[in-house]
Amino acid sequence: MTNAANDDSTDNADVRRYRTLFISDIHLGMRGNQVEALLEFLKHHDAETIYLVGDIVDGWRLRSGWYWPQSHNDVVQKLLRKARKGTKIIYIPGNHDEFLREFYGSHFGGIEVRETALHEAADGKRYLVIHGDIFDVVVRHARWLAYCGDWAYEIALRLSTRVNFVRRKLGFTYWSLSAWAKLKVKNAVNFIGKFEETLASEARRHDVDGVICGHIHSATMRDFDGFTYINTGDWVESCTAVVEHDDGRMEIIRWAALSRLLNEQRSLAVSPWRRRAA
Numbered sequence: 001m002t003n004a005a006n007d008d009s010t011d012n013a014d015v016r017r018y019r020t021l022f023i024s025d026i027h028l029g030m031r032g033n034q035v036e037a038l039l040e041f042l043k044h045h046d047a048e049t050i051y052l053v054g055d056i057v058d059g060w061r062l063r064s065g066w067y068w069p070q071s072h073n074d075v076v077q078k079l080l081r082k083a084r085k086g087t088k089i090i091y092i093p094g095n096h097d098e099f100l101r102e103f104y105g106s107h108f109g110g111i112e113v114r115e116t117a118l119h120e121a122a123d124g125k126r127y128l129v130i131h132g133d134i135f136d137v138v139v140r141h142a143r144w145l146a147y148c149g150d151w152a153y154e155i156a157l158r159l160s161t162r163v164n165f166v167r168r169k170l171g172f173t174y175w176s177l178s179a180w181a182k183l184k185v186k187n188a189v190n191f192i193g194k195f196e197e198t199l200a201s202e203a204r205r206h207d208v209d210g211v212i213c214g215h216i217h218s219a220t221m222r223d224f225d226g227f228t229y230i231n232t233g234d235w236v237e238s239c240t241a242v243v244e245h246d247d248g249r250m251e252i253i254r255w256a257a258l259s260r261l262l263n264e265q266r267s268l269a270v271s272p273w274r275r276r277a278a
Contacts, residue, residue, distance in 0.1 A: 018243040025235060026234075028076070030058040034236065037262050041241065049090070050082065050090070052092065053214040055096040059099050083111055084109075093131065128208050132195070196229050203228075210228030210229065218238075219232060219234075221242075232252075237256075239259065
């Protein structure tokens, strides 16, 4: 089997190149994340600069029990390989990889660790890049509740895995249970709305045009009175990233719908009633 981190077999024509790539919330060390899909994404997407916008490694899970399969190591190796080839990589730790906050200003294999970053896009717009957990009241003031929420999220992931197994057999696309819940549960919708407004206010305080963050696993791009709020989403369920095109335009890539890996059984799935209909 080819090691995904060292697989250079992709034709250059198959690689989409961007000015900047923003990725967050991979949660390496956590069971049930979509690391293989991320490796597939990184194989087909490249950029001059990559921002790792927090929770790349899940220190919370690793403290409770070590889990680090080869695919998680492949992600690290893939990023280090990109750094060696000249990609500028900036790592902004989040709450799950807060142990790296002791290393602000340090470089690891060409990857720079920073508290925040100020990104100037090609169109001149300036963005504050930050994970966003410091604006989460639960994380700041009720850590035990955050851990409980983390536990509940893991249960949702296990359910989602089973649901998606059945969906692929029936020929449907990948579907995120937690993302659906966030859009349906009133308290979750209210929390996301307040989080977005708070981050937009933070952008205003820093005299920038917008903010790019992660943390809440909900990819979106919104304007608040002239300020742009962008959330990169996550690679646990929704499999999203944000890219900057050469003209400064920002775009959310929703890889779950495009991934051959996540949807590999769709083209082969022919349900019994479809056979009868034929």
